[in-house]
Amino acid sequence: MKKIFFIVEKSLLQHKLSTVITILSVALATALVMSVFSIRDQAETAFTGGPAGFDAVLGARGSQLQLVLNTVFHLETSPGNIPWSEYTAIKNNENVELAIPYAVGDNYKGYRLVGTTPELFDKFEYTKGKTFEFQKSGKVFNPYLREAVVGSYVAQKTGLKKGSTFNAYHGLYFNKNDRHRKKYEVTGVLKPTNSPSDRVIWVPINQFYMTEGHVLRGGGKEYEAYVHHDPRDIPDVHKEVSAVMLKLKNPASGFKLASSINREGKASTLAWPIGAVLAGLFEKIGWVTKILTLVAYIVIAVAAGSILASIYNTMNERRREFAILRVLGAKRGTVFSSVVIEAVTISFIGTIIGFVFYFILISLASFIIRKQTGVVLDILSIHPVLIITPFVMILLGAVAGIIPAYKAYKTEVASSLSPNN
Amino acid sequence: MANNLPLLKVEKLKRTFISPDGESNLILDIPTFKIRAGEHIGIQGNSGSGKTTFLNLLAGILNADSGSIAFDSRELTLLSESERDVLRAKSIGYIFQTFNLLQGYTALENVTLAMMFAGKPDKKYAFKLLENVGLGNRMDYKPAQLSVDQQQRVALARALANRPKIVLADEPTGNLDYRRARQAVKLIKELCIVNGASLIFVSHDLDVLDDFDTVLDFTILNRAFTS
Ligand SMILES: Nc1ncnc2c1ncn2[C@@H]1O[C@H](COP(=O)(O)OP(=O)(O)OP(=O)(O)O)[C@@H](O)[C@H]1O
Ligand SMILES: [Mg+2]
Numbered sequence: 001m002k003k004i005f006f007i008v009e010k011s012l013l014q015h016k017l018s019t020v021i022t023i024l025s026v027a028l029a030t031a032l033v034m035s036v037f038s039i040r041d042q043a044e045t046a047f048t049g050g051p052a053g054f055d056a057v058l059g060a061r062g063s064q065l066q067l068v069l070n071t072v073f074h075l076e077t078s079p080g081n082i083p084w085s086e087y088t089a090i091k092n093n094e095n096v097e098l099a100i101p102y103a104v105g106d107n108y109k110g111y112r113l114v115g116t117t118p119e120l121f122d123k124f125e126y127t128k129g130k131t132f133e134f135q136k137s138g139k140v141f142n143p144y145l146r147e148a149v150v151g152s153y154v155a156q157k158t159g160l161k162k163g164s165t166f167n168a169y170h171g172l173y174f175n176k177n178d179r180h181r182k183k184y185e186v187t188g189v190l191k192p193t194n195s196p197s198d199r200v201i202w203v204p205i206n207q208f209y210m211t212e213g214h215v216l217r218g219g220g221k222e223y224e225a226y227v228h229h230d231p232r233d234i235p236d237v238h239k240e241v242s243a244v245m246l247k248l249k250n251p252a253s254g255f256k257l258a259s260s261i262n263r264e265g266k267a268s269t270l271a272w273p274i275g276a277v278l279a280g281l282f283e284k285i286g287w288v289t290k291i292l293t294l295v296a297y298i299v300i301a302v303a304a305g306s307i308l309a310s311i312y313n314t315m316n317e318r319r320r321e322f323a324i325l326r327v328l329g330a331k332r333g334t335v336f337s338s339v340v341i342e343a344v345t346i347s348f349i350g351t352i353i354g355f356v357f358y359f360i361l362i363s364l365a366s367f368i369i370r371k372q373t374g375v376v377l378d379i380l381s382i383h384p385v386l387i388i389t390p391f392v393m394i395l396l397g398a399v400a401g402i403i404p405a406y407k408a409y410k411t412e413v414a415s416s417l418s419p420n421n
Numbered sequence: 422m423a424n425n426l427p428l429l430k431v432e433k434l435k436r437t438f439i440s441p442d443g444e445s446n447l448i449l450d451i452p453t454f455k456i457r458a459g460e461h462i463g464i465q466g467n468s469g470s471g472k473t474t475f476l477n478l479l480a481g482i483l484n485a486d487s488g489s490i491a492f493d494s495r496e497l498t499l500l501s502e503s504e505r506d507v508l509r510a511k512s513i514g515y516i517f518q519t520f521n522l523l524q525g526y527t528a529l530e531n532v533t534l535a536m537m538f539a540g541k542p543d544k545k546y547a548f549k550l551l552e553n554v555g556l557g558n559r560m561d562y563k564p565a566q567l568s569v570d571q572q573q574r575v576a577l578a579r580a581l582a583n584r585p586k587i588v589l590a591d592e593p594t595g596n597l598d599y600r601r602a603r604q605a606v607k608l609i610k611e612l613c614i615v616n617g618a619s620l621i622f623v624s625h626d627l628d629v630l631d632d633f634d635t636v637l638d639f640t641i642l643n644r645a646f647t648s
Binding site: 010326332 | 474480510515522525535538
């Protein structure tokens with residue numbers, strides 16, 4: 001065995017350039033395949049399982065997916081508003097454990113202001129057993145004052161900290177001409193949650209009803225906000241919310257609620273269960289994954305082919321070397337194995353380097369996804385593809401080695417040694 | 422050190438080749454040939470007279486059509502291929518005319534690799550062999566960095582790597598000038614004596630074989646050779 005590895009090592013070193021190129025092609029192929037499958041599944045898990053914290057979202061009539069993206073991930077636009085009365089009704093529904101209203105429509109430098117109630121900070125668990133925590137001496141906003149709580153990512157990016165004041169801007173996307181006048185004061189910065197909440201500025205929902213330019217249509221007629229100095233003076237009938245985030249008593253409650261709300265003719269939609277709604281998104285983009293999968297398989301096949309080609313190409317020049325080995329007493333089997341093991345070594349080293357490339361790729365993907373959505377991938381989790389791909393690649397390497405190995409096995413010793421050869 | 426029992430005994434050895442136009446040509450027909458342990462025999466013969474074919478048959482890298490090759494009390498023609506491989510690794514050193522060496526390996530590695538096929542590599546002994554052929558300071562050179570003469574000396578060291586019972590040398594001096602050829606012959610003979618190895622040394626040039634007590638004319642030895 002030792003002599004075989006010695007022969008393999010020498011041969012790989014003798015054809016350095018083609019060895020390196022082939023190893024790189026194997027590395028890229030394994031990395032690509034592992035990344036395609038791993039990132040897809042990591043993303044799906046992270047989006048559908050992780051960051052919700054809520055069981056359902058009640059919002060305006062429309063797409064459940066849009067509702068979830070808008071409220072859970074703070075992406076996309078809001079499908080519209082629903083009257084305050086819907087919020088109070090669902091809050092008092094026997095199936096509902098926790099109902100927290102959200103209002104959206106303003107931003108600060110592109111980071112969304114979400115109007116809500118202080119319950120979000122003491123009753124809501126963003127993942128099992130964890131409620132929002134403040135950094136240093138931060139505290140919740142007073143629901144009747146123009147105060148704000150800042151997500152960790154926003155704080156990091158904008159420099160907002162406890163005691164800072166800022167102006168909100170109208171709309172979900174930043175435009176410096178749409179500045180609202182009255183300033184918010186920051187009462188605290190949240191600790192990182194590794195969820196989309198890190199990218200949000202939380203303000204009292206009441207302040208949305210007191211911002212100039214906002215129009216309240218909760219009562220059917222238009223009602224100009226900013227006419228009162230104390231939010232408690234605004235009649236509930238005029239108020240509206242963008243969505244109500246719900247924690248339900250049990251799974252059966254979701255079913256009951258959904259069947260009564262998601263009926264023809266109703267003005268609102270219940271997005272439930274949130275995981276299933278998001279899974280629908282992944283189903284919609286399934287064709288992308290299919291194409292990527294196909295590309296991945298092709299790339300693997302090309303890599304295996306490149307192993308075959310790179311070794312096969314050297315077979316003619318190596319005919320004499322094999323003959324010399326045989327004269328020195330190497331058995332046919334030894335010559336055969338040395339070529340197969342050469343191929344396996346190439347795919348083995350390629351696979352190892354592939355892991356390095358894979359971690360670079362998935363870290364990059366994770367970084368981008370986090371930057372865009374706040375969702376964090378668990379890049380260190382072991383996906384089965386991380387075991388299967390190297391295994392398959394090494395197996396394919398061995399198979400690719402068999403053809404040239406057979407040629408080496410068949411080397412005619414005497415005639416290959418002739419000086420004319 | 423030479424005794425009277427033959428180390429190698431060839432009888433009625435025949436080999437035909439199919440020519441490119443499909444004709445079957447008897448190339449080799451050796452009624453009898455013997456060499457004792459430790460004996461040195463020079464073989465002279467015209468180009469194309471079948472000398473290389475003969476050595477290839479003795480080394481077991483070519484199969485005979487008929488006849489017998491008894492080597493060290495074993496019948497070579499009855500051994501399986503892999504048994505012959507083992508025998509060759511352990512007992513036969515082969516030096517050929519050109520391109521003897523593995524290009525990717527240093528002088529030292531060429532020698533130690535040969536040792537691997539016979540069992541354990543003995544680096545010290547490999548050093549010693551290379552020193553004996555005057556390449557003590559060229560151990561880590563690759564063939565391309567050595568002169569033809571030096572390459573032949575590495576091939577000699579390699580042929581002796583496993584303390585073979587016989588060394589087959591197929592015109593190892595063919596590419597050397599006369600003076601160097603004579604020196605090479607002396608060195609090969611000397612080292613075969615030190616190692617107690619028999620030597621069959623083939624050359625078409627009779628002058629090179631001056632140092633051999635026994636020189637056979639291959640055109641007579643080989644009955645198949647005409648003209
Ligand atoms: N594989 C082969 N197929 C057909 N003919 C062959 C083959 N090998 C050798 N021959 C023929 O056998 C004859 C003897 O060849 P061989 O190489 O043994 O001669 P040689 O005495 O070693 O010659 P040289 O001195 O030139 O090395 C030549 O005529 C050659 O053409
Ligand atoms: Mg010859």
